[in-house]
Amino acid sequence: ANSHARSIIIANESSRRVEVHWVDPVSGEMVIQSEPDILDGASLNLDSYVGHTFEVRELPAKKTGVCAGEEQTCRVDHFTVSSNNDQVIIIKDGIKVDHTDSKTIASNSAKSLLSTCRSTVQKQLDNNPDLLSIPTILDSFSDCVEQGIVNEIEKANEEITFQASVRTEMGELLEDYACADEKLNTTEPIRTESWRDKKVGIMIERPSFKIHTIENFVTHEECMAVSEMAEPLLEDAEVADGSGGGQISENRKAKQAAIAVDWEKEAEGDLIAQLSRRVYDYVNHALPFEIKENGQEELMSIQYFGRGRDDDQPRDQYMPHCDEDCTGMAFRPGTRMATIVMYCEVPTVGGATNFRNAMVHIKPTKHAATFFSYIDPVTMMTDSGFTEHSGCPVIEGNKKIVTQWVRLGVDDETPWDSFNTLGVKISDAENQ
Numbered sequence: 001a002n003s004h005a006r007s008i009i010i011a012n013e014s015s016r017r018v019e020v021h022w023v024d025p026v027s028g029e030m031v032i033q034s035e036p037d038i039l040d041g042a043s044l045n046l047d048s049y050v051g052h053t054f055e056v057r058e059l060p061a062k063k064t065g066v067c068a069g070e071e072q073t074c075r076v077d078h079f080t081v082s083s084n085n086d087q088v089i090i091i092k093d094g095i096k097v098d099h100t101d102s103k104t105i106a107s108n109s110a111k112s113l114l115s116t117c118r119s120t121v122q123k124q125l126d127n128n129p130d131l132l133s134i135p136t137i138l139d140s141f142s143d144c145v146e147q148g149i150v151n152e153i154e155k156a157n158e159e160i161t162f163q164a165s166v167r168t169e170m171g172e173l174l175e176d177y178a179c180a181d182e183k184l185n186t187t188e189p190i191r192t193e194s195w196r197d198k199k200v201g202i203m204i205e206r207p208s209f210k211i212h213t214i215e216n217f218v219t220h221e222e223c224m225a226v227s228e229m230a231e232p233l234l235e236d237a238e239v240a241d242g243s244g245g246g247q248i249s250e251n252r253k254a255k256q257a258a259i260a261v262d263w264e265k266e267a268e269g270d271l272i273a274q275l276s277r278r279v280y281d282y283v284n285h286a287l288p289f290e291i292k293e294n295g296q297e298e299l300m301s302i303q304y305f306g307r308g309r310d311d312d313q314p315r316d317q318y319m320p321h322c323d324e325d326c327t328g329m330a331f332r333p334g335t336r337m338a339t340i341v342m343y344c345e346v347p348t349v350g351g352a353t354n355f356r357n358a359m360v361h362i363k364p365t366k367h368a369a370t371f372f373s374y375i376d377p378v379t380m381m382t383d384s385g386f387t388e389h390s391g392c393p394v395i396e397g398n399k400k401i402v403t404q405w406v407r408l409g410v411d412d413e414t415p416w417d418s419f420n421t422l423g424v425k426i427s428d429a430e431n432q
């Protein structure tokens with residue numbers, strides 16, 4: 001969705017018939033938006049953009065042929081779409097526009113809470129003018145405000161929990177359709193940027209998670225170098241088994257091979273070291289952690305084979321999962337917090353990377369990468385499920401990717417494999 005798009009509601013409570021025009025900022029020309037006219041008591045939904053200005057015009061009454069303004073003039077007023085959410089325009093008596101939105105609603109509810117508390121305390125004061133000292137007045141005022149804020153936050157959180165459960169249930173239902181829809185293209189980014197002359201699509205950017213696509217991230221030669229090293233090492237991919245280890249599962253049907261980076265050869269231009277360096281450079285571009293390669297997991301070559309539409313065996317795929325916990329809890333040092341998936345070979349049918357809870361669908365393009373992170377660098381809380389993703393079933397053609405799972409809080413002394421697949425230090429787990 002365009003980040004400047006805003007849906008607004010225009011409600012006519014003016015007791016007069018009105019029309020609404022968009023004012024072209026360049027020519028000043030008016031473009032009618034309300035057809036038919038908006039009668040008193042009716043409303044109009046308008047899909048507009050931040051900064052667009054509209055004119056509301058009173059229309060002459062059908063019977064008298066005149067308007068109700070002074071000397072029968074037809075009154076007008078204007079409004080401009082702001083960047084806030086939930087914008088409602090109420091056309092009041094006298095064709096006066098009353099513009100409310102998420103901010104004014106919040107501010108009005110704060111004002112009403114304060115005035116309720118003020119009169120509560122005022123009543124106490126009226127009843128016992130001698131008993132109340134300034135500290136007790138302050139206390140009862142702040143108790144009242146605290147209770148009011150707690151109620152408001154609880155109400156908002158309850159609503160968020162409800163909305164989130166609807167969203168994740170919708171995501172579950174949509175997963176199979178999103179994967180099976182051969183016409184579904186990559187989601188439009190909210191904006192594009194560039195990084196080292198490569199086009200970056202910002203698909204989503206929130207405090208606790210980001211999803212980016214980067215064109216031409218990996219070269220043909222780098223893919224070949226990874227492929228060559230992977231060939232003799234390929235084995236069935238595993239998933240975490242829930243008790244700290246790994247296991248083969250129908251949830252993840254693919255071959256994989258861990259590719260160690262020989263950092264000694266970086267200076268002489270080793271292709272795999274060069275690729276791995278680019279991975280950490282991008283992570284450090286997107287996140288403020290100054291991640292180093294020391295103690296990180298190896299690159300992972302993952303290969304899915306398409307066996308054609310008619311094959312009746314389970315498809316190669318990676319069912320929806322998070323690469324680390326995605327519960328919204330505090331980040332645990334040494335665990336994963338970002339991933340880069342690089343597409344070396346792309347299938348002709350199937351094999352998209354689908355983020356079902358974030359409404360982000362990525363149809364792989366050869367040599368591109370998908371970056372996603374699942375930590376809030378300010379609060380160090382983890383994503384609460386938006387970065388759950390799948391590698392859709394591969395139907396025709398093969399999909400070869402290189403994945404780097406990036407950890408925070410590892411180094412030469414505490415490398416990635418000093419943690420089990422529950423993110424618990426193995427030395428700690430053994431002592432419990």
Ligand SMILES: O=C(O)CCC(=O)C(=O)O
Pocket residue numbers: 302318323339341351352353354389390391392401403
């Ligand atoms: O195959 C894909 O598109 C996703 C791969 C994935 O989820 C991973 O490597 O963690």
Ligand SMILES: [Fe+2]
Pocket residue numbers: 321322323389
């Ligand atoms: Fe993954």
